[in-house]
Amino acid sequence: MENILIFFLEHREAIFIVILSIFLGIEVISHVPAILHTPLMSGANAIHGVVIIGAIIVMGHADTTGSMILGFLAVVLGTLNVVGGFVVTDRMLEMFKKKK
Amino acid sequence: MDQLSQIYKGISVLEITYIIASVLFILGLKMLSHPLTARRGNILAAFGMGFAIIATILFHRKDGEPIGNIPWIIAAIIAGTIIGWVIAKKVKMTAMPQLVSFFNGMGGAAAALISMMEFPHVSPQLIAEQGMSNGHILAILLGLMIGTVSWAGSMIAYGKLDGWIGDLRIKWMKYVNMTILAVLIAFIVFIMTRDVSSAGEITYLIYIMFGVAVLYGVLFVMPIGGADMPVVISLLNSFTGVAAAMGGFLYNNQAMLTGGILVGSAGTILTILMCRAMNRSLLNVIVGVFGGGGQAAGAVAGSIREITLSDAAVLLSYSKKVVIVPGYGLAVAQAQHICHELDKLLEEKGVEVRYAIHPVAGRMPGHMNVLLAEADVPYEQLIESDEINPDLPNTDVLVVIGANDVVNPAAEDDPSSPIYGMPIVRAREARNIIVMKRGMGKGYAAIENMLFFNDKTRMLFGDAKSTLQNLVNEVKNL
Numbered sequence: 001m002e003n004i005l006i007f008f009l010e011h012r013e014a015i016f017i018v019i020l021s022i023f024l025g026i027e028v029i030s031h032v033p034a035i036l037h038t039p040l041m042s043g044a045n046a047i048h049g050v051v052i053i054g055a056i057i058v059m060g061h062a063d064t065t066g067s068m069i070l071g072f073l074a075v076v077l078g079t080l081n082v083v084g085g086f087v088v089t090d091r092m093l094e095m096f097k098k099k100k
Numbered sequence: 101m102d103q104l105s106q107i108y109k110g111i112s113v114l115e116i117t118y119i120i121a122s123v124l125f126i127l128g129l130k131m132l133s134h135p136l137t138a139r140r141g142n143i144l145a146a147f148g149m150g151f152a153i154i155a156t157i158l159f160h161r162k163d164g165e166p167i168g169n170i171p172w173i174i175a176a177i178i179a180g181t182i183i184g185w186v187i188a189k190k191v192k193m194t195a196m197p198q199l200v201s202f203f204n205g206m207g208g209a210a211a212a213l214i215s216m217m218e219f220p221h222v223s224p225q226l227i228a229e230q231g232m233s234n235g236h237i238l239a240i241l242l243g244l245m246i247g248t249v250s251w252a253g254s255m256i257a258y259g260k261l262d263g264w265i266g267d268l269r270i271k272w273m274k275y276v277n278m279t280i281l282a283v284l285i286a287f288i289v290f291i292m293t294r295d296v297s298s299a300g301e302i303t304y305l306i307y308i309m310f311g312v313a314v315l316y317g318v319l320f321v322m323p324i325g326g327a328d329m330p331v332v333i334s335l336l337n338s339f340t341g342v343a344a345a346m347g348g349f350l351y352n353n354q355a356m357l358t359g360g361i362l363v364g365s366a367g368t369i370l371t372i373l374m375c376r377a378m379n380r381s382l383l384n385v386i387v388g389v390f391g392g393g394g395q396a397a398g399a400v401a402g403s404i405r406e407i408t409l410s411d412a413a414v415l416l417s418y419s420k421k422v423v424i425v426p427g428y429g430l431a432v433a434q435a436q437h438i439c440h441e442l443d444k445l446l447e448e449k450g451v452e453v454r455y456a457i458h459p460v461a462g463r464m465p466g467h468m469n470v471l472l473a474e475a476d477v478p479y480e481q482l483i484e485s486d487e488i489n490p491d492l493p494n495t496d497v498l499v500v501i502g503a504n505d506v507v508n509p510a511a512e513d514d515p516s517s518p519i520y521g522m523p524i525v526r527a528r529e530a531r532n533i534i535v536m537k538r539g540m541g542k543g544y545a546a547i548e549n550m551l552f553f554n555d556k557t558r559m560l561f562g563d564a565k566s567t568l569q570n571l572v573n574e575v576k577n578l
Contacts, residue, residue, distance in 0.1 A: 007235025014349060018361050024126060025365030032133035034377060034484065035457075037370060037465035041334050042200045043132045043142050044366055047125050048207050048340045050149060050359035051247075053156050054214045054347035059176070060160065060167030067217055068169065072176045074213040079180025080187075081207035082153075086146040087188035088199055089132075093139040095473035 039092045046085025052078030110159035117155035118355040124148025125359050129366060135479075152355045153177070193474055194431045197464045198261035201333045204340055205254030211247030211343035215240045216310065218350060220300035227299065233292040236350065237299065241288045243346030244306065245313050250339040252317025257329050257336065260321070268322040280316045287312065320386075328385045330464040331374050335382075338367025377459035378522050404540070407558035409567075412534055413574035416446060419496035422453045423488060425525050426472065428462050429502015429538060433564035436475035439501065442572050443477070449575075454481050456488045456498075456525045458506035485525045498530035500551075502537070502564045508549045517547060533557040536567050 008015065032040055055078040059071030124144050131141025157174075160167050167173070184203070191199050219240050226234060259265035287309045294302055324332055345360030347353065375382050407415075416422060424443065430436060443453040455477065461468040469482055485506075492498065500507055507527040510517040527533055533556050540552075551557060560567055 003230045003234045006230065007238075011235065011349065011352075014352065014354075014357055017354065017357050018345065021358050021361035022365040025129075025362045025367075026369050028126065028130045028362075029133060029366040029369045029373075032370075032373075033135070034373075034459045035466045035469040035482070036133060036135060036138060037374060038196065038200075038467050038470060039138060039142075040129075040132050041337055041367070041370055041464075042196075043138075043145065044129065044341070044363045044370070045200055045204050045207070045337050046142075047129065047145055047149070047359050048337070048344045048363040049203075050121075050125075050152065050356050051207050051211045051214070051340075051344035051347055052149075053152055053353060053356055054344075054351060055210050056153065056156050056167065056173055057160060057162065057351055057353075058214050058217050059169055059173050060157075061162055061165065062169060062217070068172065070213055070217050071169075072172060074210045074217070075173055075176035076180040076183075077206040077213070078210040079177050080184040081203050081210065082146075082149055083181045083184035084188045084199070084203040084206070086142060086149070087185055088191075088196065088203070089142045090139065091188065091193075092196065092470050093142060095470055 039089055042085060042089040042092060046082060046089055049078060049082030049085055052082055054078075107161060107164065111161060114155050114159035115354070117151050117159075118353070121148040121152035121355045122358040124151075125362060129362060192434075193471055194434070195262070196470065197330060197333065197467065198258045201254045201258040201261065201329075201336070204333065204337050205251045205258065207340045208247045208250030208254060208336070208343055211243050211340065211347060212251060212310065212313075213247075214347055214350075215244035215247065216306055219244075219306050220298075220303045222299040224298045227297065232294050232296065232299070237292055238288070239346045239349040241291060241309070243343050243350065244310060245284055245288070246339050246346065247343035248310055248313035249317040249320065250336045250343060252314045253321045253336045253339075254317075254333070256318055256321040257333050261329050265322075267325055270323070273319065273323050277316065277319050280312060280319065284309065284312055284316060324385065330460070330467075331371055331378075331382070331385050333464075334367055334371040334374055338364045338371065341365075341367055374460075374465050377465055380522070404552060405558055407534060407560055409560070409570050409574050412558070412560055413571055413578060415532060415534070416442075416451065416497055416499070416571075417449050417575055417578055419451055421491075421495045421497075422446060422451050423456050423492065423495045423498045423530065424453065425456045425458070425498060425500045425503050425507055425527060426461060426468055427458075427501065427503020427506060429504075429536075430564050431462055431468070431471050431502070433502065435501070435565040435568050436471050436477070438565060438568045438572060440472070440475040440477045442568055442575065443481070445572060445575050454483050454488065456485050457482050458485045458503070458525055459523070461503060461506055485523065489526045489529075492526050492529040493531075495530040497532045497534060498527050500527060500533065500535045500537075501568070504537075504549055505547070507551055508547065509551055510547060510549070513550075519547065527551055528554050528556065531556065534560055536560045536562070536564055538563060 055074035059075050062068045062071040125148050128141040128145025131137035157167055291305050341360045341363030345357050348357030446453050457468050459465050507525050509528055511519045511522045511524045
């Protein structure tokens with residue numbers, strides 16, 4: 001219990017960010033028209049590809065062959081998420097051109 | 101000293117880049133929720149991501165150590181970019197939903213891998229000071245659990261949408277799932293109460309937990325009907341966001357934290373909005389039995405009547421108002437272009453043609469809009485079902501193309517129907533109804549549709565694309 005409190009204290013800024021981000025996320029999304037649900041979901045999908053940063057950090061400090069392989073895999077998967085996510089979203093949105 | 105200030109400079113640049121990336125994520129997401137700015141928003145967010153990645157490689161320090169293995173990292177990024185790009189560009193628009201699910205799964209898997217690799221490396225000093233029950237371990241375990249569930253679940257959702265995994269519905273399934281979830285939580289508690297000097301001693305527990313999480317992810321999605329997959333994908337999407345945020349805690353990384361949580365909360369809201377569009381609660385989607393068995397809902401009154409192509413062409417050409425209700429069948433047959441050709445042809449003859457878009461037409465909310473936009477159907481012609489419903493009694497002909505559940509009157513008439521309460525396009529209120537269908541098969545929810553037996557309904561059987569093509573030829577020849 002005490003440790004959890006220490007964690008709270010040590011990460012109070014992070015917890016602040018989390019709480020504000022939750023409200024921000026709700027606020028940003030809540031007025032979206034139904035037609036944009038799919039692209040929005042896809043765009044959000046690409047944004048959580050930010051997990052790639054963690055993968056890079058892990059890979060950057062990997063010292064054994066095993067961790068190198070797993071790290072490599074993590075970076076590849078993270079990149080897939082980022083690149084695939086943004087490209088698919090762009091492909092969907094490309095079609096929402098204004099009327100010619 | 102000089103070297104030290106160099107490092108500080110690097111870290112400052114890194115943190116500033118993370119702030120910029122976070123702002124770009126937020127702006128991007130905001131712009132994504134408006135049709136005119138959506139595309140720019142997406143590109144903006146992509147730039148934010150690019151900055152964050154480059155800055156991490158260049159300036160990140162862990163206990164003063166810079167990022168190593170850079171050639172390998174770059175090789176991995178290049179490999180991922182090429183594969184991701186090719187898949188994203190090659191896949192057909194109709195397969196969009198499963199593609200989103202696939203990429204989502206990749207993110208979840210990456211989060212799980214990070215946790216698995218970080219666990220044995222938790223600093224022994226921290227464990228000596230605080231034991232295993234510290235926030236660091238908790239973030240790792242939650243990242244592992246959520247990331248893995250998201251990965252396994254997304255893969256099943258992907259398989260279901262792609263049609264190679266069926267539904268598995270057993271009544272006691274939800275109890276099994278709840279038990280597995282309890283086991284997962286017990287694992288977290290168990291690991292965090294171990295008395296060890298280094299986390300590396302109990303790494304095997306992590307692998308067992310990973311296995312249980314995979315099982316949970318699979319069984320969590322298995323019983324959910326295919327029609328509900330979009331909701332599930334959206335939910336898993338927000339899961340991955342939370343898993344990424346756990347990495348943010350782990351590395352004290354603000355970009356991961358904001359990016360992850362933003363997606364987590366936005367994804368949750370999006371999930372709820374999608375459920376609301378179908379008039380169902382999230383809980384109902386997860387534990388409910390949608391489309392179960394397809395019980396025989398009374399005797400079918402009336403009979404099926406077909407219409408010939410030329411009659412259909414005449415009927416359409418001499419109408420004032422036509423409403424087209426497109427469904428997944430249209431998308432699968434890739435008939436959106438030829439459909440637009442028909443509507444242009446009719447408009448030339450002075451017929452007013454509009455499309456009634458049900459919120460969940462296709463396989464995802466907004467999916468149908470994307471597909472029709474692909475065929476250059478102008479925005480203004482796409483009307484949401486709530487808006488067009490009051491005008492349907494004045495509509496001369498309503499053409500249902502490859503849609504079924506979204507026009508099923510059972511949603512309004514039959515309280516025992518699994519889709520009861522779902523808002524529908526009130527097709528039967530139109531003066532004439534033409535239904536284009538491949539055969540007498542049931543819709544995704546596997547229930548009988550009384551609309552097809554309505555006196556005003558005429559059926560036009562066949563593949564949507566070729567039927568529409570023939571219809572276009574008939575109209576041209578009139």
